[in-house]
Amino acid sequence: MPTSENGSPPPVYREIAEELREQIRSGRYADGDRLPGENVIMERHGVARATARQALSVLINEGLAVAVRGSGVYVRLFRPIRRHGARRLSRELWGNGRAIWQTDTDGEDRGYDVDRLRVEEGTARDHVARVLGLTEGEGVLLRSRRYLVDGRPVQTALSHLPLALVGDEPRFRDGDTGPGGIYARLAERGLAPARFTEEIRGRMPTPEETEALGLTPGTPVLEVARTALTADHRPVEFNEITMDGSAYVLQYDFEA
Amino acid sequence: MPTSENGSPPPVYREIAEELREQIRSGRYADGDRLPGENVIMERHGVARATARQALSVLINEGLAVAVRGSGVYVRLFRPIRRHGARRLSRELWGNGRAIWQTDTDGEDRGYDVDRLRVEEGTARDHVARVLGLTEGEGVLLRSRRYLVDGRPVQTALSHLPLALVGDEPRFRDGDTGPGGIYARLAERGLAPARFTEEIRGRMPTPEETEALGLTPGTPVLEVARTALTADHRPVEFNEITMDGSAYVLQYDFEA
Structure with missing residues (x-):
């Protein structure tokens, strides 16, 4: 700047x-x-x-x-949503500095809506198979969603769960995955996520993303590829998150 | 995706x-x-x-x-640079999963070059004053740099240090800030950074950024606003980092 x-x-x-x-x-x-x-x-x-x-x-x-x-x-006074990558170490807990960009303290305060929810079985290919440690073509449960804030689409997410891990548990296939969501359901099966890796890129959207997020021309997307791992390093979920770049500030707090 | x-x-x-x-x-x-x-x-x-x-x-x-x-x-087979936000918790230490995007394991392996280094005194205004906890117009030392990888400009950074903290120490004003860089110099003055906050946005570049980073049309930038804080929450540095979006993957690892 x-x-x-x-x-x-x-x-x-x-x-x-x-x-x-x-x-x-x-x-x-x-x-x-x-x-x-x-x-x-x-x-x-x-x-x-x-x-x-x-x-x-x-x-x-x-x-x-x-x-x-x-x-x-x-x-257009849409305040970007502040998304905390690592809540545990977040600013509130530290009681420290001031934010650079004016945002809502948390997107959740604004009431997310979810639409275009789709749950289906598919097969893991390419990078998804690699990241989840699956053989090419192994089964995955795909949960695809779009998130809206103040009625504006801001994010899509495509979550991949190995079929071998979720079994027949119906909650993983429901729109409402129950208290604590899929991570709580994984924990019940002894597969609680203990660590997350997020990889972030900035790029221009595909035509599908422009449509899904209602992007104005010249707006980039932030792509967050998020892997959830158990304490013994087993990958249990891979989530491809695409955000309207103008709608988000991603925040990460960490120790030196 | x-x-x-x-x-x-x-x-x-x-x-x-x-x-x-x-x-x-x-x-x-x-x-x-x-x-x-x-x-x-x-x-x-x-x-x-x-x-x-x-x-x-x-x-x-x-x-x-x-x-x-x-x-x-x-x-154009320029492999993006993987930038680890929190080295301490990094993938190598965990020995876990696989990366989503093919990148160099670390940009540092490729030998960064720095050019357009400029060091000067200025005054803190607006968000910089707010973030550093300074009064409007208080003095800051500004260190501005451009980074190149394989001869390609990939990042600019504008670091702000309160003049009241750096005093007359000449190392802060040198091109070569000495072993460990400015964080080691701050530590010597009892101001070792203990925590970092990074705020990330994706947006289209300004004309100046397009020039400085040699961006091809339609390439967004990633803007990382990074604050360094001491263990007692005192902000000691604020760095505005602008990256060629096509050149970087930002990675953050954290515990659940």
Whole structure:
């Protein structure tokens, strides 16, 4: 993030963006309001169209505004969801520092909805087989879901559970997996997850992901590949999570 | 990540992408080779241009290929760098599971180069002041660097250290901060970092970031805002790290 702290003055488009950002924060422009267009910015600030466009794109990139094709740029005050990778060591428990990005303290406070739930049996291939330590073609239970916050789709998840581990237990196949979810059900079978590995990538979405998450053009996704392991290092679940990049801040706290 | 595990056949463009992916993996197309163009794919597979384009964009999104404007799509076998957020709990120590994405085990093995190093004094504003617990306008030492791997710029970092903590110690201002780097220097002053908080976002780059990281169009960045805290929760450093999204896999291991 370039800053103006290093002594050199910020470029003009950043100054304009900062002014608009302040007006959003102060409430002069509220959620859903149309921001000044390129022409208005050009006139007000005496700048070229490219500069006006850059200023607006700063706000779009920051997730403060969204461009609606053929109409304009609108304030979108969707606060990103803070997702804690390691709750156990989380900020609340430490009572320490301050967050960088303004977010909801926790996405769960906003009431997740789940739709497009699909549960089916399939076979493990390629990286899924490798990660779960299965033979190519071995059976897996696939739980596919989409999550919404404030009615906005923000995340899809495709969880893979080895069929050999879940057996015929119906809870794994239900929409409602019961108290504590699938991890509690695994624990009941002596397969409690003790450790997690998360691998994160940032990339542009596939067309299917753009549809499923209702992404505006130019919004990247965060892909989190999450493996749950028992205390004796046995992988019991692999979850492919795809998030709207503009909707999330991932937080990890750890010791030096 | 859509898969074909769920029983329904994958769309044609995915099949074509899979075939090309296999040919890259098998070495039929080597690093720097030009992949079949849209016309060739259309003819070979009897598909529409949009389908051929989708197939190629899958490989580009995966970081296996790169589009060169007006020329074609080329294999780019730059293996992403695996960055471990919490080395202490890392996979090697656990001796557990397998990685999802093929990466170098550690970017450090490839020999980072640092260029564009700049050290200067500035003032803490806005979120930096808030995170470091400083008054607006208090002095900070700014260490700005760009990192290269295999000659390719992959990361920029802007580290902020409260001037009140670093004093006149010249090592903090040197290109070479000495054995153990700035954390060892902080430790010598009784300010050893004991905990870290990392906040991650995925977003499109600013024009400056596109230039600094030599990003191809459509490549997002991963932004990691990292705070170092002492055992008694005092923030001693704040680092704004911006990574080429196609060059990194971030890994975090933690206990349940």
